[in-house]
Amino acid sequence: MSEPLLTLDLAPVVEQLRRARHRWRDAQQRPRExxxxxxxxxEALSAIVAGLRSALFPMRLGPADLRQExxxxxxxxxxxxxxxxxxxxxxxxxxxxxxxxxxxxxxAALHEQAVGVVAAFAEALPGIRERLDxxxxxxxxxxxxxxxxxxxxxxxxxxxAIIAHxxxxxxxxxxxxxxxxxxxxxxxxxxxxxxxxxxRIGAGFFIDHGTGVVIGETxxxxxxxxxxxxxxxxxxxxxxxxxxxxxxxAPRHPVVEDDVVIYAGATILGRVTIGRGSVIGGxxxxxxxxxxxxxxxxxxxRSEPGPAAx
Numbered sequence: 001m002s003e004p005l006l007t008l009d010l011a012p013v014v015e016q017l018r019r020a021r022h023r024w025r026d027a028q029q030r031p032r033e034x035x036x037x038x039x040x041x042x043e044a045l046s047a048i049v050a051g052l053r054s055a056l057f058p059m060r061l062g063p064a065d066l067r068q069e070x071x072x073x074x075x076x077x078x079x080x081x082x083x084x085x086x087x088x089x090x091x092x093x094x095x096x097x098x099x100x101x102x103x104x105x106x107x108a109a110l111h112e113q114a115v116g117v118v119a120a121f122a123e124a125l126p127g128i129r130e131r132l133d134x135x136x137x138x139x140x141x142x143x144x145x146x147x148x149x150x151x152x153x154x155x156x157x158x159x160x161a162i163i164a165h166x167x168x169x170x171x172x173x174x175x176x177x178x179x180x181x182x183x184x185x186x187x188x189x190x191x192x193x194x195x196x197x198x199x200r201i202g203a204g205f206f207i208d209h210g211t212g213v214v215i216g217e218t219x220x221x222x223x224x225x226x227x228x229x230x231x232x233x234x235x236x237x238x239x240x241x242x243x244x245x246x247x248x249x250a251p252r253h254p255v256v257e258d259d260v261v262i263y264a265g266a267t268i269l270g271r272v273t274i275g276r277g278s279v280i281g282g283x284x285x286x287x288x289x290x291x292x293x294x295x296x297x298x299x300x301x302r303s304e305p306g307p308a309a310x
Contacts, residue, residue: 158207
């Protein structure tokens with residue numbers, strides 16, 4: 001005997017949710033006029049990033065039945081699709097930013113600006129691919145368990161995170177920080193690696209294992225840097241203005257120079273500099289700069305004379 005159908009009276013719930021939305025929009029000074037979405041779509045951006053990943057690495061991250069003789073056609077078709085989709089998302093962000101700034105801009109002007117942003121992003125893709133090749137090589141050479149560069153690209157969460165970051169960072173620099181942040185946070189959810197799209201990361205970057213890694217917005221990382229799980233490159237304190245509001249964008253995260261290794265669980269806070277070729281041991285808490293060639297552990301610091309502390 002089948003269960004009787006349950007009838008729910010959803011009209012009061014729908015009405016209360018409508019009132020909650022209107023209260024929020026009124027408090028945020030948002031318009032109530034009919035229209036489409038005001039902000040970029042997480043779902044659309046997820047599909048766009050998936051397409052970009054497969055266009056960057058078609059024979060490894062593309063469709064299972066793709067053949068090499070069809071690569072160029074596939075890449076061209078995929079980019080045509082995802083970049084046109086990206087134009088729509090960029091236009092939404094630009095339109096939202098204009099409204100937030102009380103700027104009145106016509107549809108044609110917004111569309112032209114969005115096309116310009118995406119065209120510049122498209123031109124950056126070959127450079128992104130070349131930079132990612134150095135990251136894959138760094139992971140392969142830096143991990144004795146890696147059997148091939150293909151294994152690294154297909155399996156390593158650190159590579160998945162850095163692919164997303166290279167894409168997000170390019171979009172961030174082109175003036176679409178909200179889209180960039182959505183891309184970064186989707187990668188964070190998938191990999192457990194939290195990299196703000198504003199962070200500047202040089203070539204040959206390798207995150208081993210990766211879970212719990214946090215890299216802040218204004219961090220600057222040089223070339224051939226290797227870090228392990230649960231490393232934090234964070235802020236020590238937050239500057240405020242005369243009204244007590246946080247100042248946005250001020251440099252507050254570490255600078256990590258070339259050829260540095262940071263082992264699991266290390267926490268480095270503030271606008272400090274980790275000198276070239278230094279090694280930061282596991283679980284170290286560091287809030288001061290260290291000179292090039294330093295070795296920092298929980299109990300000791302071995303380096304050339306200079307300002308340093310563990």
